[in-house]
Amino acid sequence: xxxxxxxxxxxxxxxxxxxxxxxxxxxxxxxxxxxxxxxxxxxxxxxxxxxxxxxxxxxxxxxxxxxxxxxxxxxxxxxxxxxxxxxxxxxxxxxxxxxxxxxxxxxxxxxxxxxxxxxxxxxxxxxxxxxxxxxxxxxxxxxxxxxxxxxxxxxxxxxxxxxxxxxxxxxxxxxxxxxxxxxxxxxxxxxxxxxxxxxxxxxxxxxxxxxxxxxxxxxxxxxxxxxxxxxxxxxxxxxxxxxxxxxxxxxxxxxxxxxxxxxxxxxxxxxxxxxxxxxxxxxxxxxxxxxxxxxxxxxxxxxxxxxxxxxxxxxxxxxxxxxxxxxxxxxxxxxxxxxxxxxxxxxxxxxxxxxxxxxxxxxxxxxxxxxxxxxxxxxxxxxxxxxxxxxxxxxxxxxxxxxxxxxxxxxxxxx
Numbered sequence: 001x002x003x004x005x006x007x008x009x010x011x012x013x014x015x016x017x018x019x020x021x022x023x024x025x026x027x028x029x030x031x032x033x034x035x036x037x038x039x040x041x042x043x044x045x046x047x048x049x050x051x052x053x054x055x056x057x058x059x060x061x062x063x064x065x066x067x068x069x070x071x072x073x074x075x076x077x078x079x080x081x082x083x084x085x086x087x088x089x090x091x092x093x094x095x096x097x098x099x100x101x102x103x104x105x106x107x108x109x110x111x112x113x114x115x116x117x118x119x120x121x122x123x124x125x126x127x128x129x130x131x132x133x134x135x136x137x138x139x140x141x142x143x144x145x146x147x148x149x150x151x152x153x154x155x156x157x158x159x160x161x162x163x164x165x166x167x168x169x170x171x172x173x174x175x176x177x178x179x180x181x182x183x184x185x186x187x188x189x190x191x192x193x194x195x196x197x198x199x200x201x202x203x204x205x206x207x208x209x210x211x212x213x214x215x216x217x218x219x220x221x222x223x224x225x226x227x228x229x230x231x232x233x234x235x236x237x238x239x240x241x242x243x244x245x246x247x248x249x250x251x252x253x254x255x256x257x258x259x260x261x262x263x264x265x266x267x268x269x270x271x272x273x274x275x276x277x278x279x280x281x282x283x284x285x286x287x288x289x290x291x292x293x294x295x296x297x298x299x300x301x302x303x304x305x306x307x308x309x310x311x312x313x314x315x316x317x318x319x320x321x322x323x324x325x326x327x328x329x330x331x332x333x334x335x336x337x338x339x340x341x342x343x344x345x346x347x348x349x350x351x352x353x354x355x356x357x358x359x360x361x362x363x364x365x366x367x368x369x370x371x372x373x374x375x376x377x378x379x380x381x382x383x384x385x386x387x388x389x390x391x392x393x394x395x396x397x398x399x400x401x402x403x404x405x406x407x408x409x410x411x412x413x414x415x
Contacts, residue, residue, distance in 0.1 A: 015058040016041075019065050020127055021106035030110075030127060030155050032069050040065035103209070104216050108172075111179035115154055120179040122147060123154045125186055138195040138388065139186050141356055173221060180217060181230050181287065184210050188234050192241075193389050201245055201391035207238055225277050229288030232273035236294040239266035244391075251395040255303040267298045289318045308338040325351045326358075333362055341369040357386035361396060373403050 016037065023033035040061045054060040110124040122140065125131045131139075137147035191206025214231045221227050243257040274295055277288055284292070293314050300306040315331035329351055336344035345366040353359035364379035380400035387393050 015061055017103040017106055017127070018058060019062050021103065022062050023065055023069055024106065024109070024127075026066070027069055027073070030123075030158060032072065034127060036065040036069040036072065037061075039068050101213070101216055104213050107180050107183055107213065108176050111176040111183065112158070113175050115157065117179055117182070119150055119154045121182045121186065122150050124179070124183045126151055131187070131190060132196070135190060135195055139190065141353075170220075174224075177217070177221060177224060177227065181214075181226060184214050184217070185230060185233075185287070188237075192237060193392065195388040197388050197390050197393075201249065201251070201389050202241060204241065207234070207241070210234060211238060225280065225282055226285040226287050228273050228277055229285060229291050232270040232277075232291035233287050233294060235266045235270035235273070236291060236298050239263040239270070239298060249391055249394060250398065251389070251391040253395070254297060259301065262298065270298070271295055284317070286318065286321050289314050289321070293318075306337070308334055312338050325353050326356070329353060329356075329359060329362060336366060336369075341366040345370065355386065357383045357388075357392075359383075360386065361392075364396075364399070368399070368403060377403050 019037040019040065020033045023036055024030055027033065043064055044057075044061060048054075106127060107124055110127055111120045115123070118140070122136050125136050125139070126133070133148050133151065134144050136151075137144045140147060188207055188210035191203040191208075191210065194201060194203045194206075211231070211234050214227070214234060218224075218227045218231055239262050240254075240257060242263070243259070243261040244252055246252050270291065274288070274291055277284065293311055296307055296311055296314075311334045312331065315327070315334055318327055319331060329348060332344045332347040332351075335347060345363070348359070348362055348366065351359060360379045360383035364376045364383055367373075367376035367379055377400055380396055380403070384393055384396045384400070387396060
């Protein structure tokens with residue numbers, strides 16, 4: 001890719017949500033905001049290599065998208081009325097309400113209570129994170145066509161019901177924060193282990209942005225335990241990023257990571273957030289429990305020092321709050337360390353996750369540890385076929401090939 005092309009890609013990641021947020025605020029239409037932002041970036045691809053990169057790329061894109069939106073409104077039915085409205089909106093300053101960060105404002109405004117929670121999350125991931133429909137579909141474990149229809153219907157409902165694209169006031173935030181946290185968590189997860197094989201295995205830009213926005217939410221809502229819990233979870237996970245992919249581009253599992261490469265400052269901050277929540281005496285929510293599980297992992301000097309009984313106990317709490325198949329799958333992985341792979345496999349086999357690569361990867365590992373090599377190899381093949389992350393695929397291929405060579409034996413697991 002050319003230097004200008006690479007720059008445009010970087011600017012797209014940095015400025016997409018800002019441009020969309022500005023247009024949505026001015027014109028009150030998510031479709032126009034998204035489409036004109038896309039047209040502005042397409043214009044940049046054509047013009048910047050010829051005319052040169054403007055001094056302020058973000059401002060250039062916003063101005064270009066704004067002009068394109070005005071031109072489109074002029075061409076539509078009732079053009080005079082819409083033209084006057086557009087001119088008035090473009091001249092008026094957008095009130096900031098309780099939030100003065102463009103991206104975070106867009107997250108809160110898209111997470112409108114009139115929309116179903118799943119739809120709020122999907123729409124916001126598209127509008128804010130700039131995630132593609134396939135990436136969002138993989139996050140929800142649904143077909144791409146189904147996710148595309150959900151997003152289209154959400155936009156149509158906003159328009160038909162005249163749901164205002166308004167900046168929420170401080171009193172509106174509690175009704176929207178659950179969806180906001182879910183969005184930020186999914187953005188972080190896409191960065192933590194990117195699902196698109198055409199992108200980097202770990203997208204530090206997404207994890208950093210998710211952490212930045214979560215810090216802003218915590219500043220707005222310091223008493224909300226789940227906000228602090230999510231921030232702690234992100235920090236404790238991000239702390240391990242440098243050790244998660246090898247120099248050859250292969251995923252490194254938790255048991256094999258160089259713990260000396262973990263970021264101790266992030267770990268200390270995550271632990272401090274959790275201690276503060278424990279001191280509050282309030283019952284923990286989903287993100288606080290997940291953070292506590294990660295705290296146990298980051299507290300152990302070696303994987304053999306992990307308090308697996310406490311990890312399983314925390315997963316038991318989490319299952320009571322969220323009995324989803326993915327939570328139960330993760331619990332079974334911890335059970336394997338405490339009670340052995342046979343007990344864990346019995347729990348895993350009943351889960352309805354045939355389309356989820358991690359389900360088959362977990363089965364492959366458990367079957368390998370039980371010495372059932374042929375079944376393990378088949379499960380690895382299925383996991384490889386479903387996985388999108390390049391580093392994860394490389395790891396799974398190596399593990400499968402070790403079975404073929406007879407390198408890996410059940411007795412090697414805890415060495």
